[in-house]
Amino acid sequence: xxxxxxxxxxxxxxxxxxxxxxxxxxxxxxxxxxxxxxxxxxxxxxxxxxxxxxxxxxxxxxxxxxxxxxxxxxxxxxxxxxxxxxxxxxxxxxxxxxxxxxxxxxxxxxxxxxxxxxxxxxxxxxxxxxxxxxxxxxxxxxxxxxxxxxxxxxxxxxxxxxxxxxxxxxxxxxxxxxxxxxxxxxxxxxxxxxxxxxxxxxxxxxxxxxxxxxxxxxxxxxxxxxxxxxxxxxxxxxxxxxxxxxxxxxxxxxxxxxxxxxxxxxxxxxxx
DNA sequence: CTGTTAACCTGAGTGC
DNA sequence: TGCACTCAGGTTAACA
Numbered sequence: 001x002x003x004x005x006x007x008x009x010x011x012x013x014x015x016x017x018x019x020x021x022x023x024x025x026x027x028x029x030x031x032x033x034x035x036x037x038x039x040x041x042x043x044x045x046x047x048x049x050x051x052x053x054x055x056x057x058x059x060x061x062x063x064x065x066x067x068x069x070x071x072x073x074x075x076x077x078x079x080x081x082x083x084x085x086x087x088x089x090x091x092x093x094x095x096x097x098x099x100x101x102x103x104x105x106x107x108x109x110x111x112x113x114x115x116x117x118x119x120x121x122x123x124x125x126x127x128x129x130x131x132x133x134x135x136x137x138x139x140x141x142x143x144x145x146x147x148x149x150x151x152x153x154x155x156x157x158x159x160x161x162x163x164x165x166x167x168x169x170x171x172x173x174x175x176x177x178x179x180x181x182x183x184x185x186x187x188x189x190x191x192x193x194x195x196x197x198x199x200x201x202x203x204x205x206x207x208x209x210x211x212x213x214x215x216x217x218x219x220x221x222x223x224x225x226x227x228x229x230x231x232x233x234x235x236x237x238x239x240x241x242x243x244x245x246x247x248x249x250x251x252x253x254x255x256x257x258x259x260x261x262x263x264x265x266x267x268x269x270x271x272x
Numbered sequence: 273c274t275g276t277t278a279a280c281c282t283g284a285g286t287g288c
Numbered sequence: 289t290g291c292a293c294t295c296a297g298g299t300t301a302a303c304a
Contacts, residue, residue, distance in 0.1 A: 002298090003298090034280080034281095034298085034299075034300090058298075058299095073298085073299090074298090075281090075297090075298060075299085076281085076282095076296075076297050076298060076299095077281085077282075077283085077296090077297095092282085109281095110281080110282050110283065111280085111281040111282050111283080111296095111297095112280085112281055112282080113280070113281065113282095113297085113298065113299080114298095128299095152274095153274080153275095154274080154275080155274080155275060155276090159275090162298095164298085164299080171297080171298075172296095172297065172298090260275090260276075260277085261276090261277070261278085261297090262296095262297070263295095263296090263297095
């Protein structure tokens with residue numbers, strides 16, 4: 001499940017292989033992703049040089065020398081591999097971007113929740129990115145902002161911070177872990193948080209995400225060959241996936257509750 | 273507007 | 289061995 005730290009890990013991993021490489025050709029084998037892949041994407045991307053790889057939330061933005069951009073999203077099960085050209089295909093290898101150094105970037109996504117989109121240079125804003133909340137590491141995301149946004153909201157704070165309109169990058173794992181570290185129960189109504197709690201929660205979201213980025217994420221989505229083993233942040237989890245186990249801080253049994261169709265683990269003693 | 277639920281999709285896991 | 293079933297969750301659409 002790629003969340004922000006996983007996507008950032010992929011971005012950093014791709015950069016040395018892709019920057020300044022020219023795309024020779026694009027082999028598109030499956031257009032039915034989260035949204036249909038534009039049929040003209042291969043010809044539009046061909047012969048373009050890759051100048052930047054940026055990230056916005058969980059979207060990778062590949063900047064080309066023409067000023068156009070591609071948007072790559074891994075969805076739930078997407079992976080990107082850098083491989084030598086001619087590497088054997090396996091099921092769900094949906095697209096190849098063949099580079100001018102004999103390598104290719106292969107997009108692989110069994111569940112097809114991912115996306116490959118074209119963002120023309122004349123469009124200053126993309127509809128998918130326009131209404132996204134702030135990046136967690138920017139100044140715009142702070143305690144006062146979270147406090148103001150949460151006033152009058154009755155939904156559970158966990159669902160609130162997972163809403164990409166509020167802040168991007170807090171997926172199920174990191175939302176649960178941030179709330180544990182902030183000592184806030186995930187079911188608490190967002191509008192009932194104090195200003196101090198909002199400030200603390202912002203700090204903990206940043207802390208958890210930055211630690212996870214530093215450790216390469218929780219579920220490793222290696223672009224270069226390793227297949228789905230755990231990233232090192234797995235070892236740092238306090239509540240996610242630990243229902244029925246003892247809290248690592250107080251020893252209480254970690255509880256599981258379903259919030260908005262998502263599993264939410266918390267410690268009933270450490271989180272109030 | 274807010275909040276809830278279902279839908280998309282396939283592989284992995286479980287129970288019988 | 290195989291079948292039926294559930295679950296995983298990022299994001300959006302549809303609904304109350």
